[in-house]
Amino acid sequence: MKQTLLSLSNLTKQFDGKKVLDSLDLEIFDGEFITLLGPSGCGKTTLLRMMAGFEHPDEGSITLGGQDLTHTPPEHRPLNTVFQNYALFPHMSVFDNVAYGLKMEKRPKEEIQQRVEEALAMVQLEDFARRKPHQLSGGQQQRVAIARAVVKRPKMLLLDEPLSALDFKLRRTMQVELKRLQRELGITFVFVTHDQEEALSMSDRVVVLKGGHIQQLGTPREVYERPANLFTARFVGETNFFPGRVDAANGDDTITVDVFGLKRTFRKPDFPVKEGQGLHVLLRPEDIRVLAPEDEDGVAGKIVERNYKGSTLDSVIHLEDGTEVLASEFFDEDDPTFDYRLGEPVKVSWVDGWEWLLPTEPEALPEEEGTDA
């Protein structure tokens, strides 16, 4: 059903002896919105530039619809790029910027005129054709860059952090705009970002990258609710990590885990477990319930921070052993005990079945912050 459009296999790239991509494999499906997500220096931009043809892999290959593109120069690839700072040609009008790609194809004049007008109409900039890029706002320049890239009807659109230079509100508008464009055009979007919220809200699939390796590949929901490892869990959203110890592996598909002295029964995880083994119990702030101190259930602690967020109330709770817990609760107007004061003793619990288990990993050395490659 899902057809592979672009496939990357065994891609390896070194810059000055440092591995930026390490035998990476990835299949991109026709018509999907896929996001490369990761911190600075994780290799996401290098990966995108390799698809566009601006970088060449040391090893591995890139094929598009069965055709090998590994050594094809950028001008002969049926893909187009939207650059981070737009890269509009400053000496050309908006019209000439958008027409550039079609002129390179030596299209007849009437066709160019018509297609450029269509592309500009699509991004609602018909009235700006005669302007120069510097006479436009950041959001308008962004839209010209998109029109310029899609006017050639590429098989795939590559977007390199296209929204990072826009302010928060405009960013939101452009996110919706991009999704609409992708649906209307039906072409594959490969989107690079370091903003996990942007990645989750826009994509069909998310590729989480670190150190030139794919950490996880899945739908936004899978990545958020079932992170494959501690890195993904930490990088995507906020997470509470509770130390657990396997108390008993039960006959049915459950295990009993000791968390802060509480005995909880969890579904058996994908990784092998044995009695006495330590593991991480992951709970998102919205999974946490803050209860009154006299409640039987839960772990004792006290409130150290309360942040009113409008739709939610975010708290930080210090447990007795010093663990810090983040909780994010929706308002419940019927609950009189809902609002706790700072310093007030409470108990912390969670909804069973909402937890996610990960094995303990050997503690990695602190990562040095690399430059974005």
Next chain:
Amino acid sequence: MNRWLPRTYLTLVYLLLYVPIVVLVVFSFNESRTGYEWGGLSLRWYEALFNNRAMVQAMWNSLWLALSAATVSTLIGALTALALHRYRFRGKKVLNGMLFIVMMSPEIVLAISLLALFLLVGLQLGYVSLLLAHVTFCLPFVVITVMARLSGFDERLPEAARDLGASDFTMTRTVLIPVIMPALLAGWLLGFTLSLDDVVVSTFVSGPSYEILPLRIYSMVRVGLKPEVNALGTLLLVFSLVMLILSQWILLRSKR
């Protein structure tokens, strides 16, 4: 009191800059033969200037030399700047430093070494030797002007052009050169002016077959100042003003 001090100072500075020029222009229209008395308005020195065939010939020679030297050095300089900007290669730093050495070294050193070189290879002194010498001292200025523009150049622009289907050559023609055009123009003008009023190097490498204006004026002044020189100076002034306005106009138009 305190307000007057800066104003007086500024006035003095501007007087110092412009009085000689104004005197030159005014006295070029002076009927009188001597430079210190006013004898009424006249164009006789302009007439004398244009009747002085050697002078007119020297003027054309100078213009042609400046034009060709500026053009050749802009062509070579732009390519050098592009190479230094785009590619990484061995000896790049040395090459870069050598440009500054040519620029910083006293002109007389350049003059003597060029003369020695031309004599060694047996080059006849004339237009060709002058052109080679002028291109040599103009080149670093052009390279540095163009490099300054390239350092502020968005590296994504060539990539965007390639991405949209342009070959390297087409990209250079349609994106790179138009964007660095103001720098090319500025470099050309700089070269033109440097070449037009150069005396030191030209004295050494010019021959009797190709006389140029600065040397001609210099030899005229040595035997006594003639009012013709004032007329010539005025013409050169008008010419450079026109060039300046033209270049500013082109720059403004390219920005719009």
